[in-house]
Amino acid sequence: MIGGRSKAELREQLGRASVALNKYAEELFASELFFVSEARYSLDIVETSVERLGFPRGATMGELLARAGSLSLGVCPLELGPCLRLEYLDQPEVDPGQTARSARAPAGAITVVSAPLSADDEFPKGFYLRRADGVLWLRGYRSPQNHVWSPDDRLVFARI
Numbered sequence: 001m002i003g004g005r006s007k008a009e010l011r012e013q014l015g016r017a018s019v020a021l022n023k024y025a026e027e028l029f030a031s032e033l034f035f036v037s038e039a040r041y042s043l044d045i046v047e048t049s050v051e052r053l054g055f056p057r058g059a060t061m062g063e064l065l066a067r068a069g070s071l072s073l074g075v076c077p078l079e080l081g082p083c084l085r086l087e088y089l090d091q092p093e094v095d096p097g098q099t100a101r102s103a104r105a106p107a108g109a110i111t112v113v114s115a116p117l118s119a120d121d122e123f124p125k126g127f128y129l130r131r132a133d134g135v136l137w138l139r140g141y142r143s144p145q146n147h148v149w150s151p152d153d154r155l156v157f158a159r160i
Contacts, residue, residue: 002083003037010036010082014138019085024124024140028078033117036079043080044159046073047110051151058148064113064155073157081112081127084156085138091131106130110154111141121145 005013007029014021021029028034050059053067068074094108105111111128124140131137149155 001040002043002077002080004040005036007034007036010079010086013086014082017086017089017136019136019138022137022139024142025127025138026140028117028124028127028140031117031123034078037077043076045076045080045084045156046159047154047156049151050149050153050155053155055149056151058150058153060146060148061113061143062145064149068113068157069160072160074160075115076112076156076158078112078114078117078126080114080156080158081129082138084112085127085129085136088129089136091129091136093134094130094132104150105141105153106132108132109139110156112156 011029050064053059053064055063055067065075091110092108094106105128109128109130112126114126116125117123121142121144123142125143126141128139128141129137130139
């Protein structure tokens with residue numbers, strides 16, 4: 001379920017679940033642009049890869065959103081990231097040898113596709129989930145519009 005919790009309540013629940021946040025996730029939570037719904041609701045989501053969306057060489061987020069739209073998939077509310085992290089506590093561990101990937105989503109990461117709160121490339125665009133070294137993470141990320149997502153990157157969309 002999504003909604004029905006304040007940002008402070010979400011943060012508290014993440015802390016109780018021993019979920020770590022990076023500085024970009026902290027920045028998203030601190031932003032006045034990040035709203036959460038007062039009402040509880042459910043959302044049908046789909047996890048897929050860039051390659052399964054038809055991009056074996058990767059694609060920009062604009063290209064991914066266009067393809068997703070043709071499949072009745074769209075962006076998720078930003079609050080889905082923390083809510084999904086609280087629900088997906090058994091995410092598999094990342095192989096330590098696969099964690100370093102410069103300018104790419106880390107191995108094992110699941111990015112929740114949401115509308116960016118700001119066009120500024122220095123402001124975080126959304127959240128991704130991962131488990132590394134025994135730690136569950138909710139991490140924010142920055143990404144320019146022209147960033148090419150790798151074929152093996154995992155993404156979560158909302159069914160529309």
